[in-house]
Amino acid sequence: MKIGFHIRFAGNLKRLSNDVIKTRGNVFQFYSRSIRGGRSPEVNERQLQNYYNFLFDRRISNVIILAPYGFKVAGQDVSSNLAVENPIAVQEILKDLKFAEQIHAKYYVVNAGYAKGLSEFESIKILKKQLDMILKITDWTGEILVRNMAGGGTELAPDLYSWKEIVTENKRIKGALDFGRAYAFGYSFSNREDAEVLLKFIGEDIGWDNIPLVYINDYNRFSGSKRDDAVPLGEGVIGLHGYSNILKDENLINRIWMVENQPDITYYDKTIEYLAEFHRNYNHRKGGGQQYES
Numbered sequence: 644m645k646i647g648f649h650i651r652f653a654g655n656l657k658r659l660s661n662d663v664i665k666t667r668g669n670v671f672q673f674y675s676r677s678i679r680g681g682r683s684p685e686v687n688e689r690q691l692q693n694y695y696n697f698l699f700d701r702r703i704s705n706v707i708i709l710a711p712y713g714f715k716v717a718g719q720d721v722s723s724n725l726a727v728e729n730p731i732a733v734q735e736i737l738k739d740l741k742f743a744e745q746i747h748a749k750y751y752v753v754n755a756g757y758a759k760g761l762s763e764f765e766s767i768k769i770l771k772k773q774l775d776m777i778l779k780i781t782d783w784t785g786e787i788l789v790r791n792m793a794g795g796g797t798e799l800a801p802d803l804y805s806w807k808e809i810v811t812e813n814k815r816i817k818g819a820l821d822f823g824r825a826y827a828f829g830y831s832f833s834n835r836e837d838a839e840v841l842l843k844f845i846g847e848d849i850g851w852d853n854i855p856l857v858y859i860n861d862y863n864r865f866s867g868s869k870r871d872d873a874v875p876l877g878e879g880v881i882g883l884h885g886y887s888n889i890l891k892d893e894n895l896i897n898r899i900w901m902v903e904n905q906p907d908i909t910y911y912d913k914t915i916e917y918l919a920e921f922h923r924n925y926n927h928r929k930g931g932g933q934q935y936e937s
Contacts, residue, residue: 672707794869823860838888
């Protein structure tokens, strides 16, 4: 069972560790810097050693760093994007990956970004080229995960067919599938029939091996709105009922489940209990020789 939450981080690994314990999760995610960018964090050896002890004691092996929204990985703005030859942007991500190496982060998540001034085909081509280059330079040994978008404006790769082109070619570039954003784009799973179609497409056309991480976020707008308007799990239009149509799937059980937008500790408790039940049911059925119903 790999379930965790997004944690706030202000450069203090001790506070971060304490907050992870409060969530009861066994994985966690945080922004490498502020949500819009800013300076990269600096931590001393004492902080790191205490943090390493924390990971060992809690048996946490999946740490996830989320790139700031200001790190637009595709587009045409040379001041902040990687869609053109942009050594400054590359160096900033390389700094993040150096930090990822320090804190034993296994995954670094970037948003697919935007295609301003470029076709989607051109943007995806440049995005893959830039990420390939970064991985050749860095000493970090983890994987970069590209997160799908909701589809508003010039957002890149909200359609899972185009997203597939990014996450299936390089063994160290894989996908972080945000089900809430996929729902916002138009991939509804509000009923069992729609959920079956979506899960079959993911398994057969993209491949679960290319998706180590999924986001379990609720949304405040209808399917097809193409608006990124996430809310706490259970308080949106997807709801717990919608997610119950997909979370029992055997392939999903083996992914990392990441939850964002949980405002306080009471939400952690409710969310953990809800999500852990799918694992308990799966293990019970597996132990009893039964298969999940479609």
